[in-house]
Amino acid sequence: MQKEYRFYGRRQGRKLSPNKKTAIDNLLPKYEISNNFLAQNSNIDPVDFFDFTPKEIWLEIGFGGGEHLAKQALNNPDIGVIGCEPFINGISRLLTEIEDKNIKNIRIWSEDARIIMNKIKANTISRCFLLHPDPWPKKKHHKRRFIQEETLDMFANLMIKGSELRIATDDSNLADWMLDKIWHHKNFKWLAKKANDWKIRPKDWPETRYGQKQLAGKPVYLRFKKI
Numbered sequence: 001m002q003k004e005y006r007f008y009g010r011r012q013g014r015k016l017s018p019n020k021k022t023a024i025d026n027l028l029p030k031y032e033i034s035n036n037f038l039a040q041n042s043n044i045d046p047v048d049f050f051d052f053t054p055k056e057i058w059l060e061i062g063f064g065g066g067e068h069l070a071k072q073a074l075n076n077p078d079i080g081v082i083g084c085e086p087f088i089n090g091i092s093r094l095l096t097e098i099e100d101k102n103i104k105n106i107r108i109w110s111e112d113a114r115i116i117m118n119k120i121k122a123n124t125i126s127r128c129f130l131l132h133p134d135p136w137p138k139k140k141h142h143k144r145r146f147i148q149e150e151t152l153d154m155f156a157n158l159m160i161k162g163s164e165l166r167i168a169t170d171d172s173n174l175a176d177w178m179l180d181k182i183w184h185h186k187n188f189k190w191l192a193k194k195a196n197d198w199k200i201r202p203k204d205w206p207e208t209r210y211g212q213k214q215l216a217g218k219p220v221y222l223r224f225k226k227i
């Protein structure tokens with residue numbers, strides 16, 4: 001049985017333009033990880049999602065418009081990159097980028113990331129990204145935040161020992177919340193040794209749309225090692 005999750009985000013924003021709609025209808029099936037396949041299988045080796053043998057598998061959760069995902073895939077053609085995002089307008093933007101730049105190493109999961117995280121075999125993911133997750137500022141909504149003990153256990157299960165979890169946010173309350181949860185999790189170690197390690201975006205960390213918007217303040221760039 002596939003565990004059900006309640007997704008609190010938006011699946012669609014403004015109406016898709018005819019080009020974007022065509023991208024979803026024609027291109028998404030080419031790059032999408034099938035819901036049926038996932039429903040019928042578990043303990044899946046993520047290498048099987050790709051039609052080449054990737055050197056490593058990376059996972060991005062909530063890729064938005066896919067700016068970071070597309071750049072990482074382009075810069076690392078021997079890596080297989082899985083992107084999770086239920087927001088159809090963002091997916092259509094990424095699909096256009098994949099076709100324009102002829103990117104071969106991206107697969108898309110268009111549902112809640114936790115579903116696929118539960119299905120992938122343990123110790124198979126070499127890097128995870130959670131960039132500007134929704135902050136859910138009201139206390140009564142904190143349980144909707146993506147980082148929870150349960151999702152940290154999922155990351156820990158999927159990630160290879162020594163691999164990296166990268167998280168960005170421009171919301172200082174959310175940053176404190178996430179740091180507290182991760183600090184208390186036995187499988188993660190914060191890699192920062194000095195302030196600039198979290199204040200300055202590393203060179204191999206492309207900016208996202210929300211990173212540029214900086215709606216709540218200056219972003220922090222948090223890197224954790226799976227131990």
Ligand SMILES: C[S@@+](CC[C@H](N)C(=O)[O-])C[C@H]1O[C@@H](n2cnc3c(N)ncnc32)[C@H](O)[C@@H]1O
Pocket residue numbers: 007008009010061062063064065084085086087090111112113114130131132133134146208209210211
């Ligand atoms: C604030 S946006 C940030 C988008 C992008 N990462 C950026 O930095 O521009 C958060 C994104 O996370 C996605 N999201 C929220 N919960 C999710 C979940 N459980 N699984 C996958 N994506 C999720 C939302 O649909 C939304 O697009």
